[in-house]
Amino acid sequence: MRGGWGAGLALVVAAGLGAAEEGRPRIALDEPVFDFGTVDRGARVDHTFRVPNRGGATLRIDHVKSSCGCTVAVLSEREVPPGGEARVAVSLDTARLAGRTTKTVNVYTNDPEAPVVGLSLAGQVVADLVLAPQPLYLGHIRRGEATRREVIVTSGRPGERYAVERVEPTSPHVHARLEPRPDGPGQRLLVEIDRDMALGHFNEQLTLHTTSPREPVLTLPVFGSVEGDVVVLPPQVTFGVLRGGAAPERDLYIRNRGARPLTVTSVTVPDDVVTYTLAAVQEGQEYRLTLRLRDGLKPGKVESRVEIFTDHPDEKRLVIPLYAIVRAGGRRG
Template structure:
């Protein structure tokens, strides 16, 4: 390739990358917390506002909730430049006590790249005592807000991300933590106080070391604490975390010389897939930065999805291929999955490729 052609290609990639990072079509918020909602009061609704800062009308093509408990509505007319549209999320708490965290995947005709919105909150009932309402997860004589702990994003650093879990002794006897727990090496646990009187509240102080976990992406672990609670001595919890690399703040000069990952397609439609067959798609990715790009991990969010790269280290200007194999197995109908790519691009270290198809 000639020098002029190479420069033209790099300019094209850089312009595409800027468009990829910038968000001319964006929501003013992507997460909304309802707080405590009363189950008997019925569904609750929140409206997310979408601003079109581009130079062309934009339409919302679809909004797909992660659960049947969430009903979406959205602006059906084109959103003109400089104007706003909306996506409403209605959550039905009936029969769903405790914590919830749901998502809605929004697709527009601007670039087809999905935007994920989240709603969360705590469903309580007015028909029980205040303690029971606040702490609805029961483990023997102890009550917790939930028996699962979501740490959210945890960086792969040699330090412990801290999360405290409070609880109450709802029984009529003193309960003592026996200073014994089962947990993987990257999780540490402390209970304060170790002896909890009837009606007293306590706290589990949990630490999670992302570097010791040694993985990328979404993972779960089980931990068990042991007490002298006669009704249920062992208290088990599920701990969730999403692991990503940590990057120290860089100067403008350092950022200008950093690697940059550009993926040519972030939305892939593999079409119809016959029973017990697979669909294969290859996507080109390029290092449009000025230092070596490392692909540190790539993973699908389903056992039905395999993703591999032909190169893990790319020099500036060099390209590689991501090969995605989608095997629906026993799944039927429309399928939407994701492949996540982790790299040493400090500005965009985590990128997702959405994979859609129809399993016959």
């Protein structure tokens, strides 16, 4: 009797799981990675990924996001019925790539088991000259401090020797010096930033003139952020993908690294998206700004900003990006 009751319960549980499976979308990728083999730098790689729905409910694709500016993705349709499929056409521009490369496009869906799935293009990009690193990210630079980084230039084809002949900066605040590499073949490019460069993000580039007939000119992006006495951490607010439940909160910390006390005079937020509270962690030195998403936000992407105003003579206004993705149904925060 007890054994029969146990078997019956197992059948009920299995049937319940099967009904749950039929009542939800299920994304199933047969080819999450496409190997494009070996191509010369500058070639364009195109591939179309299939995104099938093998569940029992409509699969909704909110959006598709590329991992870098070198990839472009086009979605065929946003709603996929059970048994159907969407297609994501991905194009990869290899103009600034070299060596073994993997670039991923993320697909955001309403599949509860796979809200984000990746589609990747992978392969080898051959170039006459290889710059490492490329691009050159200088990170967060303290204004007034000396900043110098090096980029190594080497040949990308066995048996061929090409070199950089001269370098042209696009900004008077970015300086570059080319010299032989002291510890191996190739060259070393020393990049420096002026100590008095303006506060905020910068995005410059260096133009490299080479001896390569295939690539006579190369560009090296140089970017980063110059910070002063006041720093906000993290530098942006991301709430991620929201599925309902309690409204999420995020904390920003406003820190004073200068000698004089700092006061946060006011804060401006998108009132229809978030509320906020401001509290002093240490008066004059550090403040905590807590942001809370409002309930009942419309489905879609949220892209806004938070503005922080201080009494610092050179850093009176700080702008912090704010992002979120709200899904349909349920309580939103």
